[in-house]
Amino acid sequence: VSALAARLPRLRAGRSSLPVWLVLAGVFVVGWIVVDASGGRFLAVTNLQNIAQRSVALGLVAVGQALVVLAGSLDLSVAYTISIAAVVSSVVMAGDPGRVGGGVAAGLGVGAAIGLVNGLVITLLRVNAFVATFGVSLVARGVLNATFDNFAGAVPKQFQSLGYDAVVGVPVSVFLLAGVVAGAWWLVHRTRFGYHVYAVGGNPEVARLSGIRVNRTLLVVHVLCGLCAALSGLFLASRLGSGAPWVGPDGGYDLESIAVVVLGGVALTGGKGRLLGAISAVLMFAVFDSVFNSFEASPFLRTLVRGVIIVGAVALYARRGGQDTP
Amino acid sequence: VTNWSEAAGQRLTEEPVSTKSSGRSGKALPSGGRPSRASVASAIGTAIPPIWFVLALTFAIVVWRNPLFAEPLSLMSFLKRSAPLVVLALGQLFVVVAGELDLSVGALVTASVVIAARLGQGDPHRTWWIVLLLLGFGLLVGLLNGAVTTLLKVPSFITTLGTMLVLNGAVFLWTGGSPTGSLAANLREAGRGAVQGVPWVEQVPYAVLVALVAGSVAYLLLHRTRFGHRVFATGGGPRTAWLSGVDTRRVRTATFVISALSAVCAAVLLAGFAGLSANAGEGYEFQAIAAVVFGGAALGGGKGRVSAALGGALTLSLLFTLLNVLGFAKPLRDSVEGLTLIAAAAFTAYRLRRPR
Secondary structure, eight states, X not given: OHHHHHHHHHHXXXXXXXXXXXXXXXXXXXXXXXHHHTTOOTTOHHHHHHHHHHHHHHHHHHHHHHHHHHTXXXXXXXXXXXXXXXXXXXXXXXXXXXGXXXXXXXXHHHHHHHHHHHHHXXXXXXXXHHHHHHHHHHHHHHHHHHHOSSOXXXXXXXXXXXXXXXXXXXEHHHHHHHHHHHHHHHHHHHSHHHHHHHHHHHOHHHHHHTXXXXXXXXXXXXXXXXXXXXXXXXXXXXXXXXXXXXXXXXXXHHHHHHHHHXXXXXXXXXXXXXXXXXXXXXXXXHHHHHHHHHXXXXXXXXXXXXXXXXXXXXXXXXXXXXXXXX | OOOHHHHTTOOSOOOGGGHHHHHHXXXXXXXXXXXXXXXXXXXXXXXXXXXXXXXXXXXXXXXXXXXXXXXHHHHHHHHHHHHHHHHHHHHXXXXXXXXXXOOOHHHHHHHHHHHHHHHHTTOGGGHHHHHHHHHHHHHHHHHHHHHHHHTSOOOHHHHHHHHHHHHHHHHHHHHTTSOOSOOOHHHHXXXXXXXXXXXXXXXXXXXXXXXXXXXXXXXXXXXXXXXXXXXXXXXXXXXXHHHTTOOHHHHHHHHHHHHHHHHHHHHHHHHHHHOSOTXXXXXXXXXXXXXXHHXXXXXXXXXXXXXXXXXXXXXXXXXXXXXXXXXXOHHHHHHHHHHHHHHHHHHHHHHHHSOO
16 A cells, blocks of 8 residues: 555656556456457466467557657657568568568668658657648558558568467467567657657657757667558568558557557657556557457447547546647 | 848848759858848748749749640639648648647548538438538537537647547447438539539539638638737737737637648538548648648747648649659659648748748
């Protein structure tokens, strides 16, 4: 109890992702009761593995998106970055186990390059992040669809273990997500760069006057976001066994990643929120999906409920944050 | 980074003709130059939004490659096809000038078309009350967007994203996945019919008339009324506007209502010539925002003009025609649109950084 009391001031200041985790726990328990009451087995290993797997693709993107949003920016190009990374890496690998390294490097390189372009357009040309990343997304979509219209390349069996294997019941991909989350958490909450991200997101002009290189910070978060999206693309390629050009946009990862970041308590205006909040929101979405799937509910109902949840959650945060400016 | 000292003392000095190239890199335009010419350009630049010169240039290229395009009939057909985007862009402009975004218009267009078909079942006698019902529905969606954004303080990006998901989910839940019913002939007439026997141009589609009326109403409302001033004040500086006695919540809600009503209007036009489909409005939210950005409005609020948004929507539409005429592969048109969008936004950002 005393430990909780000690955390209260941080909670009030919105500097803890604890509330989101409590909600996740609640959702989890409700999901468990509802599914088990209707004759399912929510806690079955396969179901939990499914929930975890489902979280990986969105979780990887969400980490990058959270970094960008914390810095007061936004990335609408992640969906096509995912597709391009998936296609490029699987084409480079071409089913040859010896070329896995090259394929991974190529995928990540493309992701970083797209992130860099986003960052350059935003910082040098001073284009609003929404327009800039949407424009880059259109360019990427055009190039992708002009080059590929079907499954391209193939990933070797060894690389597919990223998508399918499990170590002591935990899918390999979950370790990947955990590693990325841990790295990003350390970067955002434990390094000088992390403070710069918050400062730039809070008020770029004040950050600049304080001697922070605003443009460089924005460039770096956008490159990191591109890398995260590319990782997600690699994971999806290993799941599908090949690069599918539609894998990113069909998953709706652009808007969905922004939604989970905001659902996790990160302010869309930047500079406020915790990285882990976004991750717990990703898990929440996965639990929802799992419950809806077990009832074989209509996907349209799922979309509807998601919309209500996103808006409702953000309304609650706005209430908690108590901004007075109308 | 700013070159304020260099450009000081000069008003808007861009040369309209070089709009495109200067947009690509902010530094391409030297801010020096002959003052007399600059002031002439300035006078023209403030009277006519730069996008209209881009539009004229694009039009010239299209006609050069395909002279038939200048024929009245094909010109009118082009305007007819652009009308829904024009109407949507005009609605979106109000929201953008007030400093918000409306991502729900695409879903609202789809919802309106699907609802009209489902309730109408092709019966022409139901058309009138269906149109009224749709307008009421649009009013409701706009009020909801506004209330959630202003009273619950949810960022409009999230509010309207939520509305988009809810509308998409609800409509197809109701119709069971695919649109059912059919659109009445007299409802479709608004989108595909035309006034015949007009001198010079032979015929004028109703859709073009609707777009013209919408443009005039938007112009009067945004640039000639007190409400319009309040929209600019709200987007330019919400705090200042609030302290000056503007009820910014009401103003922003009103802009969402205008945007939603424009979506219903666009849906009726689109239902006319495109017919019933499950993805009738898909992507229109982004196209409307792109058209507004083309017209030089700044996302973030406080800047924008009806004539420029109109030019932006027509340019975007004409750009698709141009790429078609030039024989670009369909996917690459997206790329060109993306590049042009970034160029236009960069040009606007460059212009706004310079003192007037």
